[in-house]
Amino acid sequence: MRKVSALLLATERRAISGLAGLYASRMLGLFMVLPVLALYADTLSGATPLLIGVALGIYGLTQATLQIPFGLLSDRIGRKRVIAMGLLIFAAGSVVAAMADSISGVILGRALQGCGAIAAAIMALLADQTREQVRTAAMATIGLSIGVSFAIAMVLGPWLAAWKGLAGVFWFTALLTLVGLVVLWRWVPPAPRRLRHRDVGxxxxxxxxxxxxxxxxxxxxxxxxxxxxxxxxxxxxxxxxxxxxxxxxxxxxxxxxxxxxxxxxxxxxxxxxxxxxxxxxxxxxxxxxxxxxxxxxxxxxxxxxxxxxxxxxxxxxxxxxxxxxxxxxxxxxxxxxxxxxxxxxxxxxxxxxxxxxxxxxxxxxxxxxxxxxxxxxxxxxxxxxxxxxxxxxPPLSSEVVALHDTQPDALNLLMEHLADVVGVEDVMVVPEERLMYLKVNRKELDQAALTRLLSPPKT
Structure with missing residues (x-):
């Protein structure tokens, strides 16, 4: 096994900050409409309470349908390409909704916003650009950014709508998405690898x-x-x-x-x-x-x-x-x-x-x-x-450990020893990823024994 410092590298800091910002800004654009659409729908022809509800939630249908295919596509053609494509689709949906004068136009725009389903691709790119030792903290940053974006959306949406109307909310979302493209290509560093990550994908x-x-x-x-x-x-x-x-x-x-x-x-x-x-x-x-x-x-x-x-x-x-x-x-x-x-x-x-x-x-x-x-x-x-x-x-937590030796005999011996470590509840070894996934009970874990097993051999 190889032991690596858990301190963030400069490229990891850029990746985490940039991708968390992308994720949060996208969710901000989706959430800003919630507190204002029903109030301003009287300016849209054909608006009924039912269609207003559909406009609020339709992004969820397209997002649910496409998020897994977009994630798989990013494995084939590259994370940044898929994220950029999703951001452009999201921006197009925002423009369609901003220019709409009917509730059906807003529904179409919101559906297009959901088609920019880049959540899985963002998480995969973040996994590509972070080491196993810091990945959990990186993912937690994404989660925190979502909560913050929701709170900001609840405040910013009504303010923008009062200033520029419902269309102004969608135009701001489109602008924010274009800024996100600049962040993606100019701030987020290129991924050094493109791998499957079972803790993400x-x-x-x-x-x-x-x-x-x-x-x-x-x-x-x-x-x-x-x-x-x-x-x-x-x-x-x-x-x-x-x-x-x-x-x-x-x-x-x-x-x-x-x-x-x-x-x-x-x-x-x-x-x-x-x-x-x-x-x-x-x-x-x-x-x-x-x-x-x-x-x-x-x-x-x-x-x-x-x-x-x-x-x-x-x-x-x-x-x-x-x-x-x-x-x-x-x-x-x-x-x-x-x-x-x-x-x-x-x-x-x-x-x-x-x-x-x-x-x-x-x-x-x-x-x-x-x-x-x-x-x-x-x-x-x-x-x-x-x-x-x-x-x-149960009070379990996940650990991802980089493998030093992927020879079958060495792995089988390691698995046998891990089974005897108190507090190790579940183990999965993936030789092709050169990783081992652990579930451990922190309250019972024999940390000293685990550290000895996972330490690199002395030369």
Missing amino acids: MDRQQFKRIIMRPDLWRLDLSIFSLHLVLMAIFVAVPFRLLNAGVAIEYHGLAYLAIMALSFIAMVPLVIVAEKRQRMRLMCLLAIGAIVISLSSLSLPFSQQSWLLAWLFVFFTGFNLLEATLPSMLSKLAPAGAKGTAMGVYSTSQFLGAFLGGTLGGLLSNLWGLDAVFIGCAGLALLWWLAMWRMPSP
């Missing part, structure tokens, strides 16, 4: 094994349901704020206060979940908070404070789940299968976004705004019941 041989596991299935259900209710309620939330006396130009400030406070409230809950191994409890608590907040949002409010309070409860639960669900997935996924598990998880998320927007629009169209919250609360309650019997995930 999809492995079709493991697909059936992953989707048949009940513990992982529950997490897929969770991210599906979470983004379903998120998309659905944004057919109604902007009108709730308006009816409570919050002028359109102040919606951004309202979301700023809600998101900031919800992030502050989330942090100690995440610490409890991680440090005290209370993942299941925090998950049920978050879903319960979403059920209660959605039920309460269906009631008429005489004061703004109550509306803002229940939105704070909802987004605290939302942010807590966004932070803990990927962590639970990482703990539960078999060694060497995290990339496949994450691919199924992400597809579930995007399908939830599509169905959520459509469902929210349908409920609003048939029975009004209250029905959106009542229907989502009912679905969230079923989700809570489905998660009730979920066992607590």
Whole structure:
């Protein structure tokens, strides 16, 4: 084995910062529309609550359909080429939506935005450009950037719409995407290699094994349901704020206060979940908070404070789940299968976004705004019941180790010794990648024994 410093190299810092920025800016463009589309749709011909919901969520359908093919294509023709192609498609969709004067034009533009499905290619390029010792931290940076982009979108979207209208939001998104192209080619360094990474990419041989596991299935259900209710309620939330006396130009400030406070409230809950191994409890608590907040949002409010309070409860639960669900997935996924598990998880998320927007629009169209919250609360309650019997995930973490010797005899001997190390729960060796994937229990791990085994031979 070879031992490498975990300090970031200059090329790794550039890759992480550039690719995290690309991922975040793309998600920013998708999310900025959420708090404003329903309010400004009266300027679009043919707009109905149902079609507004479809416009909100349609990107999820095209994203779910194309993210895996785009990732596989990047293995063949190169990461940067696929990412650049996806960014151009995303920019084209933004321009189509910006120039649209009908709801069908916006739906087409949002669908095109989703066709720029570059998430898998970005993660693969990041894996190409980072060493195994720093890859987990690099992936965590991407995850953090998504959460930050969502919070910024909730504030920036209403401000841009109040200044330049709905079209201005889409034009800003197109401009941001073109800036992303410059970052991709001028800042992100060229990849020194193009390999398959089982901790990042999809492995079709493991697909059936992953989707048949009940513990992982529950997490897929969770991210599906979470983004379903998120998309659905944004057919109604902007009108709730308006009816409570919050002028359109102040919606951004309202979301700023809600998101900031919800992030502050989330942090100690995440610490409890991680440090005290209370993942299941925090998950049920978050879903319960979403059920209660959605039920309460269906009631008429005489004061703004109550509306803002229940939105704070909802987004605290939302942010807590966004932070803990990927962590639970990482703990539960078999060694060497995290990339496949994450691919199924992400597809579930995007399908939830599509169905959520459509469902929210349908409920609003048939029975009004209250029905959106009542229907989502009912679905969230079923989700809570489905998660009730979920066992607590074990305190496992993933490690990727570079192999020094890939001879069969040496690997077989290493596997035998690893099986005797206390705390090593699962091992997968991939000689063609010159990597070994481990799942270890940090609380029980005999770190000294593991270090001795993984140290390079003395010469």
